[in-house]
Amino acid sequence: MAPANAEDLPALDRSGDVPLHAQVAALLRGYIRTRKLGAGALLPSEAALCERFGVARSVVRQALSALATEGLIQREAGRPAVVAAPREHRRLVQRSTGLYEQFAQSGVALKTRVLGLAPAEPPAAVAEFFGSADLLLLERLRHVADAPLAYVRTWLPAAAVPGLRADDLADASLHGVLTRRFGLHPGAGRNQIRAVAADAALAGLLQTAAGTPLLMLEGQGMDQHGRPLEWFSTWHRAEQLVFDVDVSVGHESVQPRLREPAPPAAPAAPLESAAGHDPLARAQALVAELSAELARLRGGAGR
Numbered sequence: 001m002a003p004a005n006a007e008d009l010p011a012l013d014r015s016g017d018v019p020l021h022a023q024v025a026a027l028l029r030g031y032i033r034t035r036k037l038g039a040g041a042l043l044p045s046e047a048a049l050c051e052r053f054g055v056a057r058s059v060v061r062q063a064l065s066a067l068a069t070e071g072l073i074q075r076e077a078g079r080p081a082v083v084a085a086p087r088e089h090r091r092l093v094q095r096s097t098g099l100y101e102q103f104a105q106s107g108v109a110l111k112t113r114v115l116g117l118a119p120a121e122p123p124a125a126v127a128e129f130f131g132s133a134d135l136l137l138l139e140r141l142r143h144v145a146d147a148p149l150a151y152v153r154t155w156l157p158a159a160a161v162p163g164l165r166a167d168d169l170a171d172a173s174l175h176g177v178l179t180r181r182f183g184l185h186p187g188a189g190r191n192q193i194r195a196v197a198a199d200a201a202l203a204g205l206l207q208t209a210a211g212t213p214l215l216m217l218e219g220q221g222m223d224q225h226g227r228p229l230e231w232f233s234t235w236h237r238a239e240q241l242v243f244d245v246d247v248s249v250g251h252e253s254v255q256p257r258l259r260e261p262a263p264p265a266a267p268a269a270p271l272e273s274a275a276g277h278d279p280l281a282r283a284q285a286l287v288a289e290l291s292a293e294l295a296r297l298r299g300g301a302g303r
Contacts, residue, residue, distance in 0.1 A: 006044035006052040020055050024063035029072060029147070032083055033207070041083040043073065070147055110149075114166040115139040119158060126155050129220055130228045134158045140169065141205060148237070151205045155231040160184060160223075174230075184229060189221035196235070206237055213238050 009031055012023050028043065044052070049060045064081055067073045073081045120137035127133045138154040154174065156164070161182055168177050178184040194216045203210040215236040223229040 006048040009044075009049075009052055012053050012055070020053070021059045021062035021066070024049070024053055024055065024060060025066045028063065028067060029070075030207075032072065037083045039083055043081045043083070045080045070144065072147070111143040112169065112171050113141045113143070114169050115141055117164070117166040117169070122155055126231050129231055130155070130157055132157065132159075136161065136164070138169070138174070140174075148206045150234050150236045151202060152232060152234045154233075157228065160227075160229070178229070185224040186229060187222045187224050187226070189219055191217060191219035193217055195238075198235070202235055206235065208237060 009027055012020060012027075014020075028049075031037075032041075032043075043049075046057055046060050046064070049055075050057050053060070064073065064075060068075050068081070068084075071084055074084045075081045116139040117136060120135065122130075122133055122135045122137075126135065134157070136156045136158050138152075138156060140152045140154070141148060142150040142152060161178070161184075164177070164181070168181070175186050178186070196214050196216045198206065198208055198210055198212045198214050200210050202214065203212065206212075206214070215238045217232075217234045217236065219230075219232055220228070221230045221232075
Protein backbone atom coordinates (compact mmCIF):
# COMPACT_ATOMS: atom_id res chain seq x y z
CA MET A 1 0.00 0.00 0.00
CA ALA A 2 1.44 3.38 -1.02
CA PRO A 3 1.87 5.99 1.72
CA ALA A 4 -0.48 8.97 1.84
CA ASN A 5 0.76 12.05 0.02
CA ALA A 6 2.35 14.56 2.39
CA GLU A 7 1.45 17.40 0.01
CA ASP A 8 -2.22 16.87 0.91
CA LEU A 9 -1.52 18.06 4.46
CA PRO A 10 -2.07 21.75 5.32
CA ALA A 11 0.83 23.97 6.38
CA LEU A 12 1.65 24.80 9.99
CA ASP A 13 0.58 28.04 11.65
CA ARG A 14 3.80 29.63 12.88
CA SER A 15 2.16 32.80 14.16
CA GLY A 16 0.55 31.33 17.28
CA ASP A 17 1.67 29.79 20.55
CA VAL A 18 0.78 26.16 19.76
CA PRO A 19 3.96 24.02 19.73
CA LEU A 20 4.95 22.69 16.32
CA HIS A 21 4.79 19.03 17.39
CA ALA A 22 1.24 19.54 18.70
CA GLN A 23 0.23 21.13 15.39
CA VAL A 24 1.75 18.27 13.39
CA ALA A 25 -0.08 15.73 15.56
CA ALA A 26 -3.38 17.63 15.20
CA LEU A 27 -3.04 17.89 11.42
CA LEU A 28 -2.23 14.20 11.06
CA ARG A 29 -5.10 13.28 13.38
CA GLY A 30 -7.52 15.37 11.34
CA TYR A 31 -6.14 13.97 8.09
CA ILE A 32 -6.71 10.38 9.24
CA ARG A 33 -10.27 11.11 10.31
CA THR A 34 -11.41 13.32 7.44
CA ARG A 35 -9.98 10.91 4.86
CA LYS A 36 -11.45 8.01 6.86
CA LEU A 37 -8.21 6.08 6.56
CA GLY A 38 -8.71 2.48 7.66
CA ALA A 39 -6.48 0.27 9.75
CA GLY A 40 -3.19 -0.43 7.98
CA ALA A 41 -3.24 2.73 5.83
CA LEU A 42 0.29 4.15 5.48
CA LEU A 43 1.13 7.68 6.56
CA PRO A 44 3.85 9.73 4.83
CA SER A 45 7.38 8.87 5.91
CA GLU A 46 9.16 10.90 8.58
CA ALA A 47 11.36 12.45 5.86
CA ALA A 48 8.31 13.46 3.81
CA LEU A 49 6.63 14.97 6.85
CA CYS A 50 9.77 16.93 7.76
CA GLU A 51 9.94 18.34 4.25
CA ARG A 52 6.21 19.17 4.10
CA PHE A 53 6.11 20.96 7.45
CA GLY A 54 9.62 22.39 7.38
CA VAL A 55 10.48 21.01 10.81
CA ALA A 56 13.21 18.88 12.35
CA ARG A 57 12.80 15.13 12.55
CA SER A 58 12.56 15.38 16.35
CA VAL A 59 9.35 17.42 15.97
CA VAL A 60 7.79 14.83 13.65
CA ARG A 61 8.81 11.99 15.94
CA GLN A 62 7.28 13.73 18.96
CA ALA A 63 4.01 14.17 17.05
CA LEU A 64 3.97 10.55 15.91
CA SER A 65 4.74 9.39 19.44
CA ALA A 66 1.69 11.28 20.71
CA LEU A 67 -0.54 9.64 18.10
CA ALA A 68 0.87 6.22 18.93
CA THR A 69 0.14 6.81 22.63
CA GLU A 70 -3.47 7.61 21.69
CA GLY A 71 -3.65 4.30 19.85
CA LEU A 72 -4.35 6.06 16.56
CA ILE A 73 -1.23 4.83 14.73
CA GLN A 74 1.35 2.07 14.97
CA ARG A 75 5.06 2.67 14.41
CA GLU A 76 7.83 0.32 13.31
CA ALA A 77 11.47 1.31 12.94
CA GLY A 78 12.48 2.02 9.35
CA ARG A 79 8.93 2.08 7.98
CA PRO A 80 6.19 4.73 7.69
CA ALA A 81 3.61 4.73 10.48
CA VAL A 82 0.30 3.01 9.77
CA VAL A 83 -3.21 3.72 11.01
CA ALA A 84 -4.01 1.41 13.91
CA ALA A 85 -7.17 -0.62 14.34
CA PRO A 86 -9.67 1.31 16.48
CA ARG A 87 -9.06 0.92 20.20
CA GLU A 88 -12.22 0.24 22.18
CA HIS A 89 -12.69 1.74 25.62
CA ARG A 90 -15.17 0.07 27.92
CA ARG A 91 -17.69 1.38 30.42
CA LEU A 92 -19.89 -0.47 32.88
CA VAL A 93 -23.24 1.26 32.71
CA GLN A 94 -25.00 -0.34 35.68
CA ARG A 95 -22.57 1.10 38.23
CA SER A 96 -22.78 4.48 39.94
CA THR A 97 -19.04 5.09 39.49
CA GLY A 98 -18.40 7.66 36.78
CA LEU A 99 -16.39 7.46 33.59
CA TYR A 100 -13.33 9.05 35.23
CA GLU A 101 -13.07 6.41 37.97
CA GLN A 102 -13.70 3.50 35.62
CA PHE A 103 -11.02 4.65 33.19
CA ALA A 104 -8.56 5.26 36.03
CA GLN A 105 -9.11 1.70 37.27
CA SER A 106 -8.25 0.37 33.80
CA GLY A 107 -5.10 2.53 33.56
CA VAL A 108 -6.47 5.00 30.99
CA ALA A 109 -5.92 8.70 31.71
CA LEU A 110 -9.14 10.59 31.00
CA LYS A 111 -8.78 14.34 30.54
CA THR A 112 -11.63 16.69 31.35
CA ARG A 113 -12.19 20.18 29.97
CA VAL A 114 -14.94 22.14 31.70
CA LEU A 115 -16.95 24.10 29.17
CA GLY A 116 -19.26 25.76 31.66
CA LEU A 117 -20.67 25.73 35.20
CA ALA A 118 -23.48 28.18 35.91
CA PRO A 119 -27.10 28.44 37.08
CA ALA A 120 -29.50 27.59 34.26
CA GLU A 121 -33.19 27.00 33.66
CA PRO A 122 -33.71 23.22 33.68
CA PRO A 123 -36.16 21.27 31.53
CA ALA A 124 -39.41 20.40 33.26
CA ALA A 125 -38.46 16.74 33.80
CA VAL A 126 -35.17 17.73 35.45
CA ALA A 127 -36.83 20.28 37.75
CA GLU A 128 -39.44 17.68 38.72
CA PHE A 129 -36.74 15.14 39.59
CA PHE A 130 -34.96 17.59 41.91
CA GLY A 131 -38.14 19.23 43.16
CA SER A 132 -36.49 22.58 42.44
CA ALA A 133 -35.38 24.81 39.59
CA ASP A 134 -32.40 26.15 41.60
CA LEU A 135 -29.87 24.07 39.69
CA LEU A 136 -26.40 24.33 38.18
CA LEU A 137 -25.62 23.12 34.67
CA LEU A 138 -22.15 21.58 34.30
CA GLU A 139 -20.82 20.96 30.78
CA ARG A 140 -17.65 18.95 30.20
CA LEU A 141 -15.69 17.44 27.33
CA ARG A 142 -13.81 14.22 28.10
CA HIS A 143 -10.67 13.26 26.13
CA VAL A 144 -8.37 10.28 25.92
CA ALA A 145 -5.01 11.83 25.01
CA ASP A 146 -6.13 14.62 22.64
CA ALA A 147 -9.02 12.69 21.08
CA PRO A 148 -12.52 13.70 22.25
CA LEU A 149 -14.49 10.75 23.63
CA ALA A 150 -17.60 12.16 25.31
CA TYR A 151 -19.55 15.35 25.94
CA VAL A 152 -21.33 15.48 29.32
CA ARG A 153 -24.12 17.69 30.65
CA THR A 154 -24.87 17.36 34.35
CA TRP A 155 -27.50 19.09 36.47
CA LEU A 156 -26.66 19.55 40.16
CA PRO A 157 -28.66 21.03 43.08
CA ALA A 158 -27.10 24.44 43.74
CA ALA A 159 -27.85 24.34 47.46
CA ALA A 160 -25.93 21.08 47.90
CA VAL A 161 -22.67 22.29 46.30
CA PRO A 162 -22.03 25.85 47.56
CA GLY A 163 -18.79 27.30 46.22
CA LEU A 164 -18.27 24.66 43.53
CA ARG A 165 -16.08 26.11 40.74
CA ALA A 166 -15.27 25.01 37.23
CA ASP A 167 -11.56 24.89 38.13
CA ASP A 168 -12.32 22.21 40.74
CA LEU A 169 -13.43 19.83 37.99
CA ALA A 170 -10.70 20.21 35.34
CA ASP A 171 -9.10 16.77 34.81
CA ALA A 172 -10.94 15.55 37.89
CA SER A 173 -13.76 13.23 38.91
CA LEU A 174 -17.06 14.98 39.68
CA HIS A 175 -18.00 12.20 42.09
CA GLY A 176 -14.62 12.51 43.80
CA VAL A 177 -15.09 16.26 44.29
CA LEU A 178 -18.66 15.78 45.57
CA THR A 179 -17.43 13.23 48.10
CA ARG A 180 -14.32 15.07 49.31
CA ARG A 181 -15.69 18.62 49.46
CA PHE A 182 -19.38 18.15 50.21
CA GLY A 183 -19.67 14.71 51.80
CA LEU A 184 -22.03 13.56 49.02
CA HIS A 185 -21.65 9.92 48.01
CA PRO A 186 -23.37 8.76 44.80
CA GLY A 187 -25.88 6.04 45.54
CA ALA A 188 -28.69 4.32 43.68
CA GLY A 189 -29.94 5.56 40.35
CA ARG A 190 -31.20 4.63 36.93
CA ASN A 191 -29.39 4.75 33.57
CA GLN A 192 -30.75 4.58 30.04
CA ILE A 193 -28.86 4.04 26.77
CA ARG A 194 -29.95 5.40 23.41
CA ALA A 195 -28.47 5.60 19.94
CA VAL A 196 -28.70 9.15 18.58
CA ALA A 197 -27.32 11.06 15.60
CA ALA A 198 -24.84 13.87 16.18
CA ASP A 199 -26.28 17.30 15.45
CA ALA A 200 -24.02 20.12 14.30
CA ALA A 201 -23.13 21.20 17.85
CA LEU A 202 -22.27 17.68 19.06
CA ALA A 203 -20.35 16.94 15.86
CA GLY A 204 -18.21 20.03 16.44
CA LEU A 205 -17.49 19.13 20.06
CA LEU A 206 -16.67 15.49 19.36
CA GLN A 207 -14.81 16.21 16.10
CA THR A 208 -16.98 13.97 13.99
CA ALA A 209 -19.41 14.43 11.11
CA ALA A 210 -23.00 15.58 11.61
CA GLY A 211 -25.31 12.59 11.54
CA THR A 212 -22.67 10.22 12.97
CA PRO A 213 -24.19 7.67 15.39
CA LEU A 214 -23.45 8.41 19.04
CA LEU A 215 -24.14 6.41 22.19
CA MET A 216 -26.10 8.51 24.67
CA LEU A 217 -26.13 7.52 28.34
CA GLU A 218 -28.65 9.40 30.48
CA GLY A 219 -29.13 8.85 34.16
CA GLN A 220 -30.47 10.14 37.43
CA GLY A 221 -28.61 9.50 40.66
CA MET A 222 -29.33 9.88 44.37
CA ASP A 223 -26.93 10.52 47.23
CA GLN A 224 -26.36 8.25 50.23
CA HIS A 225 -29.45 9.73 51.93
CA GLY A 226 -31.74 9.05 48.99
CA ARG A 227 -31.85 12.71 47.89
CA PRO A 228 -31.57 13.71 44.21
CA LEU A 229 -27.89 14.36 43.44
CA GLU A 230 -27.42 14.49 39.66
CA TRP A 231 -29.12 14.26 36.30
CA PHE A 232 -26.63 13.64 33.52
CA SER A 233 -26.62 13.12 29.76
CA THR A 234 -23.43 11.87 28.08
CA TRP A 235 -22.89 11.57 24.35
CA HIS A 236 -20.07 9.14 23.44
CA ARG A 237 -18.29 8.54 20.15
CA ALA A 238 -19.69 5.12 19.35
CA GLU A 239 -16.65 3.82 17.48
CA GLN A 240 -14.42 4.32 20.54
CA LEU A 241 -16.53 2.98 23.37
CA VAL A 242 -18.23 -0.28 24.33
CA PHE A 243 -20.86 -0.40 27.05
CA ASP A 244 -20.54 -3.49 29.26
CA VAL A 245 -23.39 -4.88 31.35
CA ASP A 246 -22.77 -7.50 34.01
CA VAL A 247 -25.42 -10.22 34.03
CA SER A 248 -26.10 -12.01 37.29
CA VAL A 249 -28.48 -14.88 38.07
CA GLY A 250 -29.14 -13.13 41.36
CA HIS A 251 -31.85 -11.08 39.65
CA GLU A 252 -33.49 -14.05 37.96
CA SER A 253 -36.30 -16.13 39.38
CA VAL A 254 -37.60 -19.61 38.68
CA GLN A 255 -41.27 -19.65 37.73
CA PRO A 256 -43.34 -22.54 39.15
CA ARG A 257 -44.63 -25.32 36.93
CA LEU A 258 -42.34 -24.58 33.98
CA ARG A 259 -42.33 -28.37 33.52
CA GLU A 260 -44.27 -31.19 35.07
CA PRO A 261 -42.38 -32.24 38.20
CA ALA A 262 -40.46 -35.49 37.92
CA PRO A 263 -41.53 -38.19 40.36
CA PRO A 264 -39.21 -38.23 43.37
CA ALA A 265 -36.94 -41.19 43.90
CA ALA A 266 -38.24 -41.50 47.44
CA PRO A 267 -40.91 -39.67 49.43
CA ALA A 268 -39.54 -36.45 50.86
CA ALA A 269 -40.40 -35.34 54.33
CA PRO A 270 -42.51 -32.17 54.54
CA LEU A 271 -40.52 -29.00 55.13
CA GLU A 272 -42.24 -28.34 58.41
CA SER A 273 -41.42 -31.75 59.80
CA ALA A 274 -37.88 -31.69 58.38
CA ALA A 275 -37.07 -28.27 59.75
CA GLY A 276 -39.39 -28.06 62.68
CA HIS A 277 -39.98 -24.51 63.80
CA ASP A 278 -36.34 -23.43 63.51
CA PRO A 279 -36.34 -20.47 61.01
CA LEU A 280 -32.70 -21.04 60.04
CA ALA A 281 -33.25 -24.74 59.39
CA ARG A 282 -36.37 -23.99 57.34
CA ALA A 283 -34.49 -21.39 55.27
CA GLN A 284 -31.71 -23.90 54.63
CA ALA A 285 -34.25 -26.47 53.52
CA LEU A 286 -35.85 -23.98 51.16
CA VAL A 287 -32.47 -23.14 49.64
CA ALA A 288 -31.69 -26.82 49.17
CA GLU A 289 -35.04 -27.41 47.47
CA LEU A 290 -34.58 -24.42 45.16
CA SER A 291 -31.04 -25.51 44.29
CA ALA A 292 -32.30 -28.96 43.37
CA GLU A 293 -35.05 -27.46 41.21
CA LEU A 294 -32.54 -25.20 39.42
CA ALA A 295 -30.24 -28.14 38.77
CA ARG A 296 -33.14 -30.19 37.38
CA LEU A 297 -34.30 -27.36 35.09
CA ARG A 298 -30.77 -26.69 33.79
CA GLY A 299 -30.27 -30.41 33.18
CA GLY A 300 -33.52 -30.56 31.25
CA ALA A 301 -32.66 -27.50 29.19
CA GLY A 302 -29.27 -28.94 28.28
CA ARG A 303 -30.75 -32.11 26.82
